[in-house]
Amino acid sequence: MSLWQKLACAALVLVVLASFAANWLAPAGYAHQYREATDAPPSRTHWLGTDELGRDRFARVLYGTRISLLLAPAAALLSTLLAALIGGIAGYLGGAWKRAAMAVTDLFLSLPWLFLLITARALLPLNVSPLVSVMVTFLLLGLLGWTSAARVLCASAALLRGSDFVRQARAAGINGRRLFWMHVLPNLKPVLFAQFWISIPVFILSEANLGILGLGVAEPMPSWGSLLKELEGLVSVGEEPWKFVPLILLVIVVTSFQILLSRQQEVAA
Amino acid sequence: MKRHNRQFRCPALSAPTAKALAVLVFCLVSICTRSLAQGGGLRFCLHAEPKTFDPLKVDDDASGAIRYLTGGVLVRENRQTQQLEPGLALSWKVSSDGREISFRLRSGVSFSDGTPFSAEDVAYTVQQLMDPALHSPTGDVFRSGAGSVETKVISQTQISIRFPAPVAGLAALFDQVAIMSVRSPKKEMAVLGPFMVGDYKPGSSVVLNRNPYYWKTDAQGRKLPYLDSIHLDIQPNRDVELLRFKREELDLINSLDSEYFDKVSASSPQVVHDAGPSLDSEQLWFNQVAKAPIPGYKRNWFRSTAFRRAISQAINRDDLSRVVYHGHAQPALGPFSPANKFWFNANLKPQIYSPETALKALQGEGFRMENGTLKDKEGNEVVFSIITNAGNKQREHMAVLIQDDLQKIGIHVNVVTLDFPSLIERMTQTFDYEAIILGLTNVDLDPNNEMNVWLSSSENHQWNPSQKTPETEWEAEIDRLMREQASAADLNKRKEAFDRVQEIVAEQQPFIFLINKNALSAVSTSVRGAAPVILWPQTYWNAESLMVAGK
Numbered sequence: 001m002s003l004w005q006k007l008a009c010a011a012l013v014l015v016v017l018a019s020f021a022a023n024w025l026a027p028a029g030y031a032h033q034y035r036e037a038t039d040a041p042p043s044r045t046h047w048l049g050t051d052e053l054g055r056d057r058f059a060r061v062l063y064g065t066r067i068s069l070l071l072a073p074a075a076a077l078l079s080t081l082l083a084a085l086i087g088g089i090a091g092y093l094g095g096a097w098k099r100a101a102m103a104v105t106d107l108f109l110s111l112p113w114l115f116l117l118i119t120a121r122a123l124l125p126l127n128v129s130p131l132v133s134v135m136v137t138f139l140l141l142g143l144l145g146w147t148s149a150a151r152v153l154c155a156s157a158a159l160l161r162g163s164d165f166v167r168q169a170r171a172a173g174i175n176g177r178r179l180f181w182m183h184v185l186p187n188l189k190p191v192l193f194a195q196f197w198i199s200i201p202v203f204i205l206s207e208a209n210l211g212i213l214g215l216g217v218a219e220p221m222p223s224w225g226s227l228l229k230e231l232e233g234l235v236s237v238g239e240e241p242w243k244f245v246p247l248i249l250l251v252i253v254v255t256s257f258q259i260l261l262s263r264q265q266e267v268a269a
Numbered sequence: 270m271k272r273h274n275r276q277f278r279c280p281a282l283s284a285p286t287a288k289a290l291a292v293l294v295f296c297l298v299s300i301c302t303r304s305l306a307q308g309g310g311l312r313f314c315l316h317a318e319p320k321t322f323d324p325l326k327v328d329d330d331a332s333g334a335i336r337y338l339t340g341g342v343l344v345r346e347n348r349q350t351q352q353l354e355p356g357l358a359l360s361w362k363v364s365s366d367g368r369e370i371s372f373r374l375r376s377g378v379s380f381s382d383g384t385p386f387s388a389e390d391v392a393y394t395v396q397q398l399m400d401p402a403l404h405s406p407t408g409d410v411f412r413s414g415a416g417s418v419e420t421k422v423i424s425q426t427q428i429s430i431r432f433p434a435p436v437a438g439l440a441a442l443f444d445q446v447a448i449m450s451v452r453s454p455k456k457e458m459a460v461l462g463p464f465m466v467g468d469y470k471p472g473s474s475v476v477l478n479r480n481p482y483y484w485k486t487d488a489q490g491r492k493l494p495y496l497d498s499i500h501l502d503i504q505p506n507r508d509v510e511l512l513r514f515k516r517e518e519l520d521l522i523n524s525l526d527s528e529y530f531d532k533v534s535a536s537s538p539q540v541v542h543d544a545g546p547s548l549d550s551e552q553l554w555f556n557q558v559a560k561a562p563i564p565g566y567k568r569n570w571f572r573s574t575a576f577r578r579a580i581s582q583a584i585n586r587d588d589l590s591r592v593v594y595h596g597h598a599q600p601a602l603g604p605f606s607p608a609n610k611f612w613f614n615a616n617l618k619p620q621i622y623s624p625e626t627a628l629k630a631l632q633g634e635g636f637r638m639e640n641g642t643l644k645d646k647e648g649n650e651v652v653f654s655i656i657t658n659a660g661n662k663q664r665e666h667m668a669v670l671i672q673d674d675l676q677k678i679g680i681h682v683n684v685v686t687l688d689f690p691s692l693i694e695r696m697t698q699t700f701d702y703e704a705i706i707l708g709l710t711n712v713d714l715d716p717n718n719e720m721n722v723w724l725s726s727s728e729n730h731q732w733n734p735s736q737k738t739p740e741t742e743w744e745a746e747i748d749r750l751m752r753e754q755a756s757a758a759d760l761n762k763r764k765e766a767f768d769r770v771q772e773i774v775a776e777q778q779p780f781i782f783l784i785n786k787n788a789l790s791a792v793s794t795s796v797r798g799a800a801p802v803i804l805w806p807q808t809y810w811n812a813e814s815l816m817v818a819g820k
Contacts, residue, residue: 031673033670033673035588035591035592035670038592052592052593052666053592053666053669053670054592118688118691119691121687122687122688122691126654126656126683126685126701126702126703127652127653127654127683127703128683129681129683130683133683133685218683218684218685219665219668219669219672219684220669220672220673220684232662
């Protein structure tokens with residue numbers, strides 16, 4: 001592990017620990033409105049000041065980090081599993097299966113993601129609690145985000161299908177299903193891991209995009225997306241640098257993931 | 270001669286040099302004076318492409334702005350005093366039955382191309398306006414009943430117009446009717462207003478030049494307008510507009526967001542103007558549509574006057590004004606803001622914020638509190654969703670404050686932001702919603718223009734639209750009163766009827782009016798004569814009297 005990778009690892013651990021200690025570090029909670037102290041600068045009581053509704057920004061950053069860091073990997077796991085099933089099996093089976101799966105993947109890839117998410121969000125029932133809404137948002141991201149990974153996995157599985165050890169195993173009489181689970185899938189592991197790690201920052205950013213449009217996690221629950229919305233006001237950001245904290249945190253986490261991903265790729269290589 | 274020499278004697282300057290200097294100073298002074306007197310060029314933004322230059326087809330803000338600046342009208346509503354003033358008409362008289370209006374016109378007035386103005390032009394404009402084939406949005410407000418509109422040209426300066434049925438507030442409606450020329454080959458491009466369209470670059474800008482034939486003069490007898498031109502940049506992005514204003518590339522911003530107002534105010538307090546509460550309101554309403562796909566018990570809550578009043582009482586409107594609008598809004602009292610000097614019912618009482626009273630009222634209706642959650646008689650938890658349009662920060666913030674306020678009386682609110690088309694579809698087509706926060710933008714003072722909101726048969730009667738017959742007694746009474754005010758010629762009788770409508774709305778709370786936004790604007794210090802008001806167009810309502818120094 002290089003120094004950068006160690007630093008990335010430490011940064012991620014620190015961010016994760018801080019987010020899980022939110023109840024202790026910011027006991028006021030993310031929803032309490034100090035209406036007499038709206039948009040306040042950092043102080044002893046509010047380390048990162050308060051937002052426009054008087055909510056403690058530090059608490060919201062910690063809770064928002066917890067939500068984004070818990071659910072983005074969950075969505076990444078879901079999308080990677082879907083990609084493994086669709087892309088991996090199609091690549092392994094080849095022929096018409098592969099063509100059909102890739103046609104479906106291309107169709108999904110050609111869909112305008114953002115509009116699809118907006119439409120899907122609009123079709124959901126209105127009376128869902130903020131907790132359910134956050135789960136649904138990331139579930140949608142996971143269900144719609146498997147396509148790029150599926151193409152990569154399909155290509156990798158197709159390569160493995162023609163490899164010597166698979167031919168040998170087939171010649172030895174191992175049936176197709178066993179061959180896939182015992183020989184092909186374990187060899188796809190490095191690619192699967194890589195796709196998983198790539199997806200996490202992608203989903204964090206997607207949720208942030210939805211949050212900026214006001215379509216992500218429901219109020220009063222915070223997420224990085226809703227926290228980044230504060231940066232919309234072009235006029236104010238230069239005067240209030242503490243509003244950049246969620247953005248800096250997002251950059252640190254995404255960069256750390258990328259650095260660790262490069263480590264994964266080294267291991268895979 | 271001697272004395273003259275002594276006066277101008279200067280050791281450093283010879284007489285010819287002094288004379289030359291005097292001429293130079295005179296020229297400079299006259300140039301400066303001229304630049305102020307003639308006003309220079311004004312520059313501001315339109316937020317969308319104007320759809321038309323035809324004043325009779327105007328249906329959008331951008332085209333409306335151009336019509337306001339270029340169109341000559343018979344009667345002008347003074348945006349500051351809210352009183353009608355003579356325009357192209359020196360005087361007017363509405364008949365006692367409210368069906369006929371007679372105008373005495375100015376003589377010696379010409380269109381911007383030099384074509385003389387007469388009563389025939391008014392007759393032509395009215396005929397065009399009422400032509401069903403034109404589908405004029407401006408003409409719609411004059412359609413009071415079946416039958417045609419008759420115009421009678423009595424002389425070159427006298428005309429009477431007769432409508433098939435009484436038209437409420439008839440004279441004021443002519444504020445929107447820009448007179449067109451019957452004779453000019455330029456048709457809608459020949460105008461009677463202070464400016465005329467000089468250049469139009471689609472997607473970029475519209476340049477309005479001074480109309481050399483404009484009839485109006487100032488108190489000193491100088492011809493108006495002072496400005497040589499108005500440059501209207503087409504710029505939908507408000508952030509860019511604000512940045513350009515700060516860079517002094519623009520002279521005014523007609524409507525400013527409260528947050529930006531404070532930011533600009535911090536650095537340049539002299540350029541921002543808070544004219545007080547405007548006519549615009551923000552309101553919350555519950556879905557009372559019988560066929561709406563919502564559970565029956567929720568429909569019963571929403572149809573209960575006591576429930577709606579309790580919700581209204583539990584909302585802290587002062588906090589909405591202070592927190593969301595930074596103090597640049599006032600708690601709303603009813604359908605009309607106090608800014609509407611004549612039509613506002615001053616007897617309406619402000620809604621006192623009291624969650625305790627609200628909870629007691631709900632308990633009186635059979636609701637009960639269990640472990641911090643309010644439940645109805647049948648044991649259903651009181652939970653509902655409030656939707657609003659994504660991207661409207663103020664509405665989103667109001668929804669979150671209301672969510673927190675109602676939590677105090679055990680009501681759980683889910684705030685959902687939707688893209689605008691989805692929200693409109695739910696509101697008008699599927700009725701699949703529980704509560705909505707939206708706003709009403711009023712540009713007109715007369716309640717007659719809100720018939721489509723208050724009549725129970727109307728599609729825009731948002732809480733329960735398109736009713737075949739009024740479903741409640743109070744809606745039936747509102748229908749009767751609105752029709753009464755629309756058909757009465759006596760202004761006081763109309764006012765009496767609409768006062769009662771405001772009282773019923775305050776009692777029944779079909780719309781829970783939240784706040785009236787203040788009219789905020791920014792005007793550069795280089796603009797002279799600006800006096801921002803609450804009525805549209807807030808900053809340039811007196812464009813003919815504005816001057817821009819140093820340009």
